[in-house]
Amino acid sequence: MADCHQSRQEVEELESSILLIGPPNVGKSVIFNYFTGLDVGMANYPGTTVEFSVGEIDIGGEESARSYQLIDVPGTYTLEATNAAEQVAVDMLTQRPAAAVCVLDAQNMESSLYLLLQLLEHEIPTVVAVNRTDLLANEGMAVDVDYLSSKLGLPVVETVAVEQRGLETVRTELSRLVEEQAQQRPHFSSEKISDTNSHSRWEKAENLARSAYYRVGEDQTEAKESWDQLLVSPATGFPIALLVLTLIFGLVVGLGLGLRRFLLSPLFEHFVIPLIELGVTSIIPPGLWRSILIGEYGFLVKGLEWPFALVMPYVLSFYLGLTMLEDSGYMPRLAVLLDGILNKIGLSGGNIIPLLLGYGCAIPGILAARAMANRKERLTIAVMISLAVPCIAQTGAFISLLAEASIWLIPLVFLFSFAVLVLAGIILDLLISGDWTPTVLEIPELLLPRPGVIAKKIWLHFKHFLVDGAVPMVIGVGLAALLYETGAMEIMAYYMRPLVDGWLGLPEEAATPLLLGIMRRELTVLPLLDMELSFLQLFVGSVVGLFYVPCIAVIATLAKEYGIRVAAAILLLTTTTAFVGGGLILRAGWLLAAMF
Amino acid sequence: MSSEKNAPTKSKKQTGVKLFKNFTSPLFKLASMLLSQLEYIGTFIPGFTYLYTNLFYRKMIAREIKAAGVEPGDKVLHVGCGSLPATPIALVRAGCRVIALERNEKSLERARKVAAWRLNKKELSMQLEFRHGNGLGVDSSGYDAVWVSLHVNPQPGIIQQIIFNLDQGSCVVYRKPTAWLSQFYPLVTPEELGGNLNSQYLTGWLGKESVVIWSQDFEPDEKIVSQDDGEEISLADCRIGEAGVITQIPDCQLLAPLGLRPGKYVRLRARQSCGGPLVVQTAGRKVAVDRDLADAIRLRRKSNG
Ligand SMILES: Nc1nc2c(ncn2[C@@H]2O[C@H](COP(=O)(O)OP(=O)(O)OP(=O)(O)O)[C@@H](O)[C@H]2O)c(=O)[nH]1
Numbered sequence: 001m002a003d004c005h006q007s008r009q010e011v012e013e014l015e016s017s018i019l020l021i022g023p024p025n026v027g028k029s030v031i032f033n034y035f036t037g038l039d040v041g042m043a044n045y046p047g048t049t050v051e052f053s054v055g056e057i058d059i060g061g062e063e064s065a066r067s068y069q070l071i072d073v074p075g076t077y078t079l080e081a082t083n084a085a086e087q088v089a090v091d092m093l094t095q096r097p098a099a100a101v102c103v104l105d106a107q108n109m110e111s112s113l114y115l116l117l118q119l120l121e122h123e124i125p126t127v128v129a130v131n132r133t134d135l136l137a138n139e140g141m142a143v144d145v146d147y148l149s150s151k152l153g154l155p156v157v158e159t160v161a162v163e164q165r166g167l168e169t170v171r172t173e174l175s176r177l178v179e180e181q182a183q184q185r186p187h188f189s190s191e192k193i194s195d196t197n198s199h200s201r202w203e204k205a206e207n208l209a210r211s212a213y214y215r216v217g218e219d220q221t222e223a224k225e226s227w228d229q230l231l232v233s234p235a236t237g238f239p240i241a242l243l244v245l246t247l248i249f250g251l252v253v254g255l256g257l258g259l260r261r262f263l264l265s266p267l268f269e270h271f272v273i274p275l276i277e278l279g280v281t282s283i284i285p286p287g288l289w290r291s292i293l294i295g296e297y298g299f300l301v302k303g304l305e306w307p308f309a310l311v312m313p314y315v316l317s318f319y320l321g322l323t324m325l326e327d328s329g330y331m332p333r334l335a336v337l338l339d340g341i342l343n344k345i346g347l348s349g350g351n352i353i354p355l356l357l358g359y360g361c362a363i364p365g366i367l368a369a370r371a372m373a374n375r376k377e378r379l380t381i382a383v384m385i386s387l388a389v390p391c392i393a394q395t396g397a398f399i400s401l402l403a404e405a406s407i408w409l410i411p412l413v414f415l416f417s418f419a420v421l422v423l424a425g426i427i428l429d430l431l432i433s434g435d436w437t438p439t440v441l442e443i444p445e446l447l448l449p450r451p452g453v454i455a456k457k458i459w460l461h462f463k464h465f466l467v468d469g470a471v472p473m474v475i476g477v478g479l480a481a482l483l484y485e486t487g488a489m490e491i492m493a494y495y496m497r498p499l500v501d502g503w504l505g506l507p508e509e510a511a512t513p514l515l516l517g518i519m520r521r522e523l524t525v526l527p528l529l530d531m532e533l534s535f536l537q538l539f540v541g542s543v544v545g546l547f548y549v550p551c552i553a554v555i556a557t558l559a560k561e562y563g564i565r566v567a568a569a570i571l572l573l574t575t576t577t578a579f580v581g582g583g584l585i586l587r588a589g590w591l592l593a594a595m596f
Numbered sequence: 597m598s599s600e601k602n603a604p605t606k607s608k609k610q611t612g613v614k615l616f617k618n619f620t621s622p623l624f625k626l627a628s629m630l631l632s633q634l635e636y637i638g639t640f641i642p643g644f645t646y647l648y649t650n651l652f653y654r655k656m657i658a659r660e661i662k663a664a665g666v667e668p669g670d671k672v673l674h675v676g677c678g679s680l681p682a683t684p685i686a687l688v689r690a691g692c693r694v695i696a697l698e699r700n701e702k703s704l705e706r707a708r709k710v711a712a713w714r715l716n717k718k719e720l721s722m723q724l725e726f727r728h729g730n731g732l733g734v735d736s737s738g739y740d741a742v743w744v745s746l747h748v749n750p751q752p753g754i755i756q757q758i759i760f761n762l763d764q765g766s767c768v769v770y771r772k773p774t775a776w777l778s779q780f781y782p783l784v785t786p787e788e789l790g791g792n793l794n795s796q797y798l799t800g801w802l803g804k805e806s807v808v809i810w811s812q813d814f815e816p817d818e819k820i821v822s823q824d825d826g827e828e829i830s831l832a833d834c835r836i837g838e839a840g841v842i843t844q845i846p847d848c849q850l851l852a853p854l855g856l857r858p859g860k861y862v863r864l865r866a867r868q869s870c871g872g873p874l875v876v877q878t879a880g881r882k883v884a885v886d887r888d889l890a891d892a893i894r895l896r897r898k899s900n901g
Contacts, residue, residue, distance in 0.1 A: 108880035108881060110855070114853065115853075229866070232865060232875045232882070234866065234872075332884075336875060339872040340870030340873070341872070344870070349884070438848065438888060441884040442854055442881060443881065444881070
C-alpha cells in the first residue's frame with residue numbers, strides 16, 4: 001500500500017495527470033481503485049484519504065490508448081483551503097492538470113455542486129460523476145443527469161461505484177475530453193462564471209440541485225431513520241454502544257481464539273513443525289546451524305509459529321470487526337456520543353477513529369490523526385497510541401500469554417491501559433497548548449456492510465500483515481536465534497540483569513524480549529511465553545511490553561510526521577513509563593502480598 | 597406570559613419555610629462539607645485549580661454569562677465563592693466588577709491566594725473584592741447579576757431573598773442539581789420558589805443545571821416565551837424533534853457545505869450528554885454540531901409537522 005503514496009514534490013508535473021475530486025466519503029477511493037487496480041483505503045466515514053494517492057489510468061480507444069496519472073485528492077467540502085487536505089487540493093488545481101473527474105454525492109447535490117462550481121472556476125476540463133445514486137433511489141429520488149449536463153455544458157454520468165455501474169462511461173467521457181483538448185479545442189463549461197462570491201455560488205448550486213432532483217418512487221428509509229434515532233440519542237445510544245463494542249470485542253477475541261486453538265495451533269503442532277524438524281534434522285548436522293533453525297528460538301519453528309499461529313488469527317478477526325464498524329458508518333456515531341466526555345480530556349469525539357485504528361496497527365492510527373482539526377489533537381493521539389494502545393499483533397500475544405495463566409489478567413491489563421490513556425490525555429491537555437476547535441462532524445448514512453467489500457478489505461490487511469508484520473517478525477526471531485545460539489544473548493542478559501531481574505523482577509532471559517521489542521511490539525511479549533512466570537511477573541511483563549518502545553516502523557512514522565525531536569521524546573517517554581511503571585507495579589504487588 | 601407577575605409575597609415566604617426543612621438532611625451536610633474540603637485541599641496541589649476549573653466550570657460559566665447577559669463593567673455578586681473561586685475569576689475575566697462572598701474564613705483566605713495566582717494585579721485590585729459574610733442577610737440590590745453557588749446553605753431561602761431585592765433588569769443565576777446529584781442536594785426550581793418567575797434553564801454536565809431568573813417585570817429580549825410559529829430561537833434551545841429555518845449562522849467555514857446555511861430547514865435530532873454536540877438533521881444528512889456553535893445558530897421556528 002505504501003508504494004502508491006507520494007509526496008507533494010513528486011507530483012510537480014501535472015500535465016499528464018487527472019484529478020479525482022469530491023466531497024469526503026463520496027466513494028472516490030472506490031472509483032480510484034477501480035481505475036488504477038490499486039488498493040487505497042476506503043471506509044464509511046469522512047476523511048479516509050488523508051494522504052493523496054497516485055495510480056495509472058488507461059484512457060483512450062484501442063488505437064490511441066494512453067495512460068495518465070490518476071490522483072485521488074483528499075476529500076473536501078469546498079475549495080476554500082480551510083484545512084491541510086483542502087490546501088493540498090487547491091495546490092494541485094493551480095498546477096494545470098490535464099483533466100478532472102468531479103465526483104458528486106447524489107444525496108447531497110447542493111454542496112457537491114458548490115464544490116463543482118468552485119472547481120470549474122479553475123478552468124480544468126471536467127467529467128462529472130454523480131455517485132451513490134443507489135442510496136438516493138432508496139429515498140425514492142433520482143438525479144436528472146441530462147439536465148445537469150445541458151446546464152453545465154459538461155459530461156455528467158450517473159454511477160454506483162461499489163457496483164462499478166457507470167464507471168466505464170466515465171472512462172469513455174474522459175477519453176473524449178482529453179482528445180478534444182489535444183486537438184486544441186479546450187472544452188470548458190459553457191456556464192459563464194463571472195462573479196465568484198460564495199453567496200451567488202450557493203444560490204446557483206441550490207437552483208441546479210432543486211431542478212435536477214425528481215421523484216421516482218417511495219421513500220424506503222424511514223425504518224432506518226428510527227433506528228438511527230436510537231443510536232444517536234444518548235439515553236439509548238450509550239447502552240447500544242456498550243453492547244456493540246462488547247460484541248465486537250467478543251468477536252475479535254472469540255474468533256481469534258477459536259481460529260488459533262482449533263485450526264492453526266493443531267496444524268502447526270502436529271503437522272508443519274514436525275515436518276520442518278524432520279526435514280532439518282535429516283539435512284543439517286547437529287550444531288550451531290541446526291540450533292538456529294530449530295532450537296530454542298528456532299528460526300523455522302518460532303519464526304513460523306509466532307506470526308502465523310499466534311498472531312495471524314487475531315489480525316484476521318480484528319480486521320473483520322473493524323471493517324464492520326468502519327463500513328456500517330457506526331464509528332462517527334460513536335464519536336458523537338463520546339465527544340462530550342473526550343472534551344474533558346482535551347480530545348474530541350473524532351479522535352476515537354484514529355485510536356480504534358491504532359488497536360489494529362499504530363501506523364494507520366497515527367496517519368489518520370492527520371484528519372484531526374489541530375496539531376494539539378494530532379500530537380495527543382500520536383502519543384497515546386505509541387504509549388498505551390497495543391496493536392493487534394501485541395494483543396494477540398497478550399491473549400496467548402495471559403489466558404493460560406488467568407483469564408482475569410487480560411481485562412486487568414486492558415483496564416490498566418485505559419486508565420493510562422485517560423491519564424495521558426489529561427496530562428497532555430495541560431502540557432500541549434493549542435486552540436480548541438469546535439466539533440462539526442458529518443454523520444454518514446448507516447449502511448449494511450457488503451460481504452464482498454469486507455472480504456476484500458480483510459484480504460488487504462492480511463497481505464499487509466504478511467509483508468509488514470510477518471517478515472520483520474521472522475527476521476526478529478532469526479536474530480534472536482543467532483544471538484541465543486552464539487551466546488551473545490547471555491552476555492547482554494548479564495549486563496541487563498540489574499534492570500530486568502533487579503528492578504523488574506523478571507527472569508534474566510527476559511532481556512531478550514526487551515531487545516527484540518524494538519523491532520516489533522509483540523516480540524516484547526511472545527518470548528515470555530515459555531518462561532513460566534508467576535501471576536505478578538506476568539502482569540509486570542505485560543505492562544512493560546505495553547508501554548515499551550513502539551516498533552521501529554512506528555518511530556519512523558512519528559519522525560516523518562512530527563520530526564525527529566518529537567519521535568525521540570515519545571520514545572523516551574514510552575520507555576521510561578514502561579520501566580518505571582513495571583518496577584512500581586512489582587513493588588505494589590509485593591506490598592499487597594505482604595499485607596494479605 | 598406575565599400578566600400576574602406580582603405573586604403574593606406571603607406565599608413565597610411559605611414555600612421558603614417548607615424547603616428549609618430539607619436542609620437538615622445529613623446527606624446534604626456531608627456532601628457539601630466533603631466538596632468544600634476537596635476544593636480546599638485541592639488548591640494546594642499545583643495544576644488542580646486549572647484542571648478542576650476546566651473540567652467542571654469553564655463551559656458552564658461561559659454559558660451562564662451569556663444567558664445572564666452580563667457585560668463588561670457590570671457589577672456582580674457571587675454568594676458562596678468557596679476556596680476555589682472559579683466563578684468570580686471567570687466573571688472578572690469577562691470584565692465584571694465582582695464581590696465574592698464566603699462565610700468560612702479559612703476558605704476565604706485560600707480563595708484570595710488562588711485568585712492572586714490566576715489574575716493580574718490590576719484585575720485583582722480594581723475588579724475583585726472578597727467579603728466575609730453570610731448569604732442570608734445579603735442585600736442584592738445594586739447588582740446587575742447575582743450568582744449563587746450550589747452548596748450555599750440554605751439555597752432556596754437565599755435565592756428567594758435575592759430575587760425579592762433584585763433591581764429591575766437584573767438576574768440571579770444559580771446551579772441546580774440534576775440526576776444523581778439531586779440525591780445530595782435539595783432541588784430548587786423556579787416554580788417552587790413561587791410566583792411567575794421569568795426563568796431559563798441551561799443544562800450542564802455531571803448533574804448540574806444552571807438556572808437564570810430575571811427580576812420580575814423584566815422580559816429579556818432574546819428569551820423565548822411563547823411557542824408561536826415564527827419565533828426566533830437558538831438551535832441549542834430547541835426541543836428534540838423541533839424544526840425551523842435557519843436565519844443566522846456563526847462564522848465557521850464547515851457549516852455551510854454541511855447544509856447549515858441561512859434559509860435551510862433543519863431539525864434537532866438529539867442532544868448529547870456531558871456537554872457534547874447536538875445532532876441536527878439537514879436536507880441530505882445528519883451533522884453533529886458543537887453546543888456553543890449551535891447556540892449561535894438561530895432559527896425561525898416552524899410549528900411541528
Ligand atoms: N451504496 C453505495 N455505497 C458507496 C458508493 N460508493 C462508495 N460507497 C461506500 O461509501 C463509503 C466511502 O467510500 P470511500 O471510497 O472511502 O470514499 P472517499 O470519497 O474516498 O472518502 P474520503 O477518502 O474520506 O474522502 C464506503 O463505505 C463505500 O463502500 C455507491 O455508489 N453506493
